[in-house]
Amino acid sequence: MSDSIAIALAGVSAAYGSTVALEDIDLRVFAGQRVAVVGPSGAGKTTLLELICGLAEPSAGEVGLAPAALMPQRDLLLPWLSALDNAALPLRVGGLDRAAARAKAGPLLQRLGLEGFERARPAALSGGMRQRVSFARALLSGRPVLALDEPFAALDAITRAESQRWLDRALASEPRTVVLVTHDVEEAVLLADRVLVLSPRPGRIVADLEVALAHPRETGDAQVQAIRKAALAALGGHRG
Amino acid sequence: MKRRATYLLAPLTAVVILLGAWELYVDLGGTDPDVLPPPHAVAAALYDYRGDLWSNLLVTAEEVVLGILAGAVVALGLALVIHLSGWLRRALYPLLVASQAVPIPLIAALLVIWLGFGLGPKLAIIGLISFFPVVVTTLAALDQVDPDLIKLMRTFGAGRGQTFRYVELPSALPGLFTGTKLAAVLSVIGAVFAEWSGANSGLGNLFRIADTQIQTAPEAYAAVVVLALLALLLFALFSAAERWILPWAYHPPR
Known part of the structure; x- marks a missing residue:
């Protein structure tokens, strides 16, 4: 992993009219790092990806990056x-x-x-x-950064598990800086080096968990489950 | 094989039932056979006047095909221009809609005075009738392009022109074909109006002559049958062309 920074967000907020989607996001992603973003619906995950892809402008703060390539949820072929x-x-x-x-x-x-x-x-x-x-x-x-927007959400459970293993291998042979948005906490822990947890709208980063485990990772692995629980706790702490 | 047989059997059954009902209605004295001749009289006229019908069909078919093509080309251009400019959409769309309210027989007479008895006024009238559905369906196809797809193209660094070329133009083609199929049917009526107002050949002209001499009603209805077959044939031809040119847009009917 190189020490150069691929994505730098400083104090970034994003709003649509009176709706604040993201608030005060500070994020530095190193080149080659794989970051997963989890959060409840409406936490601004898609807005975060649009900022990273240069498709949206922040209402406050600084965005410094090489614009990312998007892999959308629906394949859009x-x-x-x-x-x-x-x-x-x-x-x-x-x-x-x-x-x-x-x-x-x-x-x-x-x-x-x-x-x-x-x-x-x-x-x-x-x-x-x-x-x-x-x-x-x-x-x-x-583009050096890949933005993956819930890429496997539309697939059935078996195909999704296969696709996750496949993506893990593909990223090993084609290394890129990755930002993976997902609602599947387990997917985040299996694939990423770092898991960011967003709060409900307006989205803020409420946890930044490191996943220093070798690939490929197994669902049943105790360390995977421990990080998954920590992420779920961070998510649950901001419910209701 | 069985599927193919049903495809033919269903419409044939419908036609046979319709003709049977028509024949019974006239035979049982529902109306004067001089006004509405029974199907067997029309069938006899189809046979007796086959030479006339055929030579006039060729004239009308030529007008219709050229008119539809002219209308479709103009319509594609208009749809693209309207799509690319919000200002032109607001400026032109009401005029296009209004143009369809103009009674065709009225301007048919006018066009004959302007352009004479040749092919010109026929193409103008058929084109006028056929361009409208094509504009509407092509615009609908363009409006349905997924906005996320446009965003995706931007992340590839695509400019307006490239997005148009790679995404919007291909997306417009199924709409173009849908409109052209509609136009194929409408334009046959357009050809009749055009020939009615000034022509010495074509099925519409035949219809006009037959209509003024009431004893030749079967001949007029025979011309109607041929017109209907022409519309069916054109619809089928454009459907086949669509399947061949845009196989990705074809979804077989259930």
Whole structure:
């Protein structure tokens, strides 16, 4: 892990009209670090991601960062493009011609376990495969930070568990700074180096837990469960 | 195979029931057969006048196809312009809606005076009738583009033009086809009005001549049958083209 800072939020608040979504957020994320953000619905998790992706402006405070690439909750693949062309879309936007973009995206899709499905349209892929294409697309945007917005929330339980293990391996081979928003505390502890707990609206950071465990982690592991309980306690302490 | 058979059987059954009811109604004295000829008389006219009907069908079909294409091109351009500019949307949309309230026979006569008896006024009238559904459905498709998709494109560094090219334009195409299918049906009526006002060939012209001579009512209804078949054929052709060009947008009916 390098000591350079990828994301620096200082005293950041964000508001829509009279609704304050985030309040007084101080956050420094080191390059290569994986941060998970958990919090109740309406705690401003999505707003936090939009700030990090440069899609929203703070109403107060300073945001210093290299804008992140987004992997949205719904895969948002273009139904008329093949898996390969969907993944290559950021390269096309960046000015590469079709052949060059495909040549660059092809090997990545193969590494992500999508060999043989390059020419399939999204409708012909499973939910888990579509998320992999979406992940490949985010990687190929070339941005150093990945913002993952509840990437597996729409998947069934078995596919979600598989996808979590797959993401863990994929991030080991394609290391990036990651901000993972999830409502699944266990997912956060399994995948991240650091778990931030947000309070209900307006969202504030009420816990910042370090997860210094080797990958891959097991659900049944005692240390995983201990951190999970600590995160749940921080969440519960701000309920009601 | 069985599915395909049902596809044909269902509409054929409906047509047979409708024709049977019509035949019975006229045969039992429901109306004067000179005004509403029974189906068997129309069928006989279809056969007797097949040469006339065919040559006039070719004239009308040409007008309709060219008119729809002209209307669709204008409509796509208008929809894109309206989509890209809120000011133009507010300025033009009411005019487009209002344009559909103009009685076609009225301007048909006017257009014939302006443009003569040739193809010009026919294309203008068919285009005028067919562009409106295409504008509306294309705009609807553009308005349904997921705003999160637009945001996602921004995180890739896409400008307005790139988002348009990679996301909005392809999203508009299913709407373009939906509108064109609607236009295919409406434009057949447009062709009749256009030919009514000044033409010496085409099914609408045939209809006009037959209508003024009441003893040729079966011939007029035969022309209506041919017009209906033309509308069906065009609808089917545009549906097939849509499936071929936009396979990703096709969801088979249940």
